[in-house]
Amino acid sequence: MVANMQNRTSAGHRTGRPRSAAADAAILEATRAALIELGWSKLTLGDVALRAGVAKTTLYRRWAGKNELVVDAVAELFDELELPDRGSLPADVEGAVLQFATVLDRPETRTALMAVVAEATRDEPLRRRIRASIVDCQKQLVLEGRARAQARGELPAEEDPEAAARTADLIFDMVAGAVVHRTLVSGEPVDPRWARSFTRVLLLGLAGAAEAAAQD
Amino acid sequence: MVANMQNRTSAGHRTGRPRSAAADAAILEATRAALIELGWSKLTLGDVALRAGVAKTTLYRRWAGKNELVVDAVAELFDELELPDRGSLPADVEGAVLQFATVLDRPETRTALMAVVAEATRDEPLRRRIRASIVDCQKQLVLEGRARAQARGELPAEEDPEAAARTADLIFDMVAGAVVHRTLVSGEPVDPRWARSFTRVLLLGLAGAAEAAAQD
DNA sequence: AGCTTACGCTACGGCTCGTAGCGTAACTGC
DNA sequence: GCAGTTACGCTACGAGCCGTAGCGTAAGCT
Numbered sequence: 001m002v003a004n005m006q007n008r009t010s011a012g013h014r015t016g017r018p019r020s021a022a023a024d025a026a027i028l029e030a031t032r033a034a035l036i037e038l039g040w041s042k043l044t045l046g047d048v049a050l051r052a053g054v055a056k057t058t059l060y061r062r063w064a065g066k067n068e069l070v071v072d073a074v075a076e077l078f079d080e081l082e083l084p085d086r087g088s089l090p091a092d093v094e095g096a097v098l099q100f101a102t103v104l105d106r107p108e109t110r111t112a113l114m115a116v117v118a119e120a121t122r123d124e125p126l127r128r129r130i131r132a133s134i135v136d137c138q139k140q141l142v143l144e145g146r147a148r149a150q151a152r153g154e155l156p157a158e159e160d161p162e163a164a165a166r167t168a169d170l171i172f173d174m175v176a177g178a179v180v181h182r183t184l185v186s187g188e189p190v191d192p193r194w195a196r197s198f199t200r201v202l203l204l205g206l207a208g209a210a211e212a213a214a215q216d
Numbered sequence: 217m218v219a220n221m222q223n224r225t226s227a228g229h230r231t232g233r234p235r236s237a238a239a240d241a242a243i244l245e246a247t248r249a250a251l252i253e254l255g256w257s258k259l260t261l262g263d264v265a266l267r268a269g270v271a272k273t274t275l276y277r278r279w280a281g282k283n284e285l286v287v288d289a290v291a292e293l294f295d296e297l298e299l300p301d302r303g304s305l306p307a308d309v310e311g312a313v314l315q316f317a318t319v320l321d322r323p324e325t326r327t328a329l330m331a332v333v334a335e336a337t338r339d340e341p342l343r344r345r346i347r348a349s350i351v352d353c354q355k356q357l358v359l360e361g362r363a364r365a366q367a368r369g370e371l372p373a374e375e376d377p378e379a380a381a382r383t384a385d386l387i388f389d390m391v392a393g394a395v396v397h398r399t400l401v402s403g404e405p406v407d408p409r410w411a412r413s414f415t416r417v418l419l420l421g422l423a424g425a426a427e428a429a430a431q432d
Numbered sequence: 433a434g435c436t437t438a439c440g441c442t443a444c445g446g447c448t449c450g451t452a453g454c455g456t457a458a459c460t461g462c
Numbered sequence: 463g464c465a466g467t468t469a470c471g472c473t474a475c476g477a478g479c480c481g482t483a484g485c486g487t488a489a490g491c492t
Contacts, residue, residue, distance in 0.1 A: 014459095014460075015459075015460050015461075015466075015467050015468070016458080016459065016460075016466080016467040016468025016469070017457070017458040017459055017460095017467080017468050017469040017470080018458080018459065018468085018469075019468090019469065019470095020458095020469080020470085023469095023470090039335075039337070039338040040334055040335075041335060044447090044448060044449085045448085045449080045450090046448070046449085054470080054471080055470065055471045055472065056450090056471095056472095057450095057451085057452095057470080057471075057472085058469080058470060058471080060450065060451080061469075061470085065449095065450090107337075110337040111334060111337045111338055112334075113334075114330045114331070114333045114334035114337070115330070115331065115334035115335075117330045117400055117401055118256055118327060118328075118329075118330035118331035118334060119255075119256075119257060119331075121255070121323075121326040121327045121330070121400065122255040122327055127403060131403075135401060135402070166413070167413075169398075169402065169404070170410070170413055170414060170417065172402070173394045173397045173398040173401075173402055174390060174393075174394045174414070174417070176393075176397050176401070177390075177392075177393030177394040177395070177396060177397030177398070177401075178389045178390045178393040178394065179393070180393060180396075180397060181389045181392050181393030181396060181397075182385075182389040182393070184333055184337065185333055185351060185389075185392070185393075186351070186385065186388070186389055187343060187347075188385070194386070197382070197383075197386055197425070198386060198390070200421070200424075200425050200428065201386065201390070201418070201421035201422055201424075201425050202417070202421055203421070204420065204421045204423075204424030204425055204428075205416070205417035205418055205419070205420045205421025205422075205424070206417055206421075207420075207424075208416075208417075208420030208421070208423075208424060209413070209416050209417050209420055212416065212420075230491075231435070231436050231437070231490080231491055231492085232435080232436035232437025232438070232489085232490065232491075233436075233437050233438045233439080233488070233489040233490050233491090234437085234438080234489080234490065234491095235437090235438065235439095236438080236439085236489095239438095239439090260478085260479060260480085261479085261480080261481090262478095262479070262480085270439080270440080271439065271440045271441065272440095272441095272481090273439080273440075273441085273481095273482085273483095274438080274439060274440080276481065276482080277438075277439085281480095281481090433492105434491100434492090435490105435491085435492085436489100436490085436491080437488105437489085437490085437491100438487100438488080438489075438490095439486105439487080439488070439489090440485105440486090440487080440488095441484100441485090441486090441487105442483100442484090442485090443482100443483090443484090444481105444482085444483085444484105445480100445481100445482095446479105446480080446481095447478100447479085447480080448477105448478085448479085448480100449476100449477080449478080449479100450475105450476100450477095451474100451475085451476095452473100452474085452475085453472100453473090453474090453475105454471105454472090454473090455470105455471090455472090456469100456470080456471080456472105457468100457469080457470070457471095458467100458468085458469075458470090459466105459467085459468085459469095460465105460466085460467080460468100461464100461465095461466085461467105462463100462464085462465085462466100
C-alpha cells in the first residue's frame with residue numbers, strides 16, 4: 001500500500017471539502033493507460049487529466065509534476081509482488097525472479113521505470129520517493145526470503161548484523177539488476193529457463209562465499 | 217570507435233562540401249557538458265547548438281533527435297573501457313567491474329544512460345543503436361575475459377557453443393545489471409570491497425554451476 | 433570555371449508547461 | 463441552518479522548446 005505519501009503529511013486538516021479518493025484512483029489509472037499508449041516521453045499531464053475526467057489544475061494540486069505522478073502510478077503495480085512459499089530456497093528465488101519479471105514486462109513499467117530512475121539522478125526528493133514506494137518493498141522480499149530459508153535450515157543464522165545487511169544489499173542488487181538488465185537492456189525474456197540458470201549461479205555463489213568467509 | 221553510424225550509410229556521396237568533423241566533435245562534447253549541467257530532461261538541442269558554436273539546423277541535419285544525439289555522446293565514454301590483464305580471472309572481473317563503475321559514476325552517464333534506455337523501449341531503431349554502440353562492446357569484454365581465462369586454464373573450454381553463448385549472456389546481465397543497479401537505483405558506491413564480494417559470489421556460482429552441469 | 437553538398441541565420445506554427453483567477457461544490461463545527 | 467474552510471472545474475495566459483522552411487554563403491570535387 002503506497003497510500004499517497006505526498007498529501008496530508010500526517011493528521012491532516014479535518015475541515016473543508018475532502019479530496020476525492022475516486023479522483024486519485026482515476027488519475028493513477030489514466031496515467032498508466034497513457035504510459036501504455038504514449039510512453040513516458042509523449043505523456044502530458046493535460047492528456048492524463050482529460051482521460052481521468054478531472055481538471056489539469058487538480059493534478060498540479062496533488063503532485064509536483066510528471067515524475068512524482070508516474071512514480072505513484074507504477075508503484076501500485078509493484079505492490080502486487082509477494083513471496084509465495086514454494087518449499088525451498090531455490091524455488092522461492094526462482095518464483096520471485098519470475099514474478100518480478102512479469103511486472104517488468106508490462107509496457108507501462110518498461111517505459112516508466114527507467115525514466116524516473118534517470119530523473120532521480122538529479123532530484124534527491126524523487127530518489128527518496130522511489131526508494132520508499134518501489135525499491136524498499138522489493139528489498140523487503142529479500143529479507144523475508146532469507147528469514148524463511150533460515151527457518152528451514154537452508155541458511156545459517158547470521159552472527160554479524162552488519163555483514164548480513166551488506167550481503168542482503170548485494171543479493172538485492174544482483175537479483176533486481178540482472179532481471180532489469182536482461183529485460184530492458186538486453187531485451188531478452190526472463191523465462192523459466194533463464195530464471196533457473198540465474199538462481200543456480202546466485203545460490204551456489206552465496207553458499208561458496210559463506211563457506212570461504214567461515215574459513216577466514 | 218563509434219564513428220558516426222548515423223551518416224553516409226555506406227560509400228556515401230563524394231562530391232560537394234564534406235561535413236565538418238570538428239563540428240561533430242564539438243557537438244558531442246557540448247552535449248556531454250549540457251548533460252552535466254542540465255541533466256537529460258532539461259537538455260535542449262538549441263542549447264547544445266549554442267554551446268557547440270553551430271546552428272541548430274546543423275544538429276537536425278545529422279541526428280534525428282535528442283535520443284540519437286545523446287546515445288552517440290555517451291557511447292564515446294564507453295569506448296574507454298578495456299580489459300587490462302591482471303593475471304587471474306577474479307582480478308580481471310574485479311577490474312572490469314570497477315572500470316565500468318567509474319564510467320557510470322560520471323554525471324553525464326548517470327542521467328543519460330537510463331533515459332535513453334527508457335526511450336528505447338518504444339523505439340526499435342534507437343534500441344539497435346544503443347546495442348551497437350554501447351551494449352555490444354561491453355559484451356565483447358565478457359567474451360574476451362572468458363577466452364583469456366580459458367587460455368590460462370582457469371576455465372574449461374566450452375563444447376556446446378549454444379550453451380556457451382547463453383552463459384555469456386547470463387554473465388553479462390549479472391555483471392552489468394548489478395553494477396548499474398547498485399549505482400543508479402540503490403545509489404550506493406561500487407567500491408573495491410563491493411566489487412570483491414560481488415566477484416566472489418559470481419565466480420563461485422559459475423564454477424559450481426559448471427560442475428553441476430557436468431554431472432548431468 | 434561549374435556542380436554539389438554543408439553551413440549559418442532567421443522566422444514561423446504548434447505544442448506543452450505551469451500558474452492565476454474566479455465561481456461553485458462539499459464537508460465541518462457552531 | 464449558517465459561516466468557515468478546503469477541493470474542484472474552467473478559462474486564459476506568458477513562456478519555452480520543437481522541428482522545419484527558406485535563403486544566401488562557404489567549401490570541397492572534376
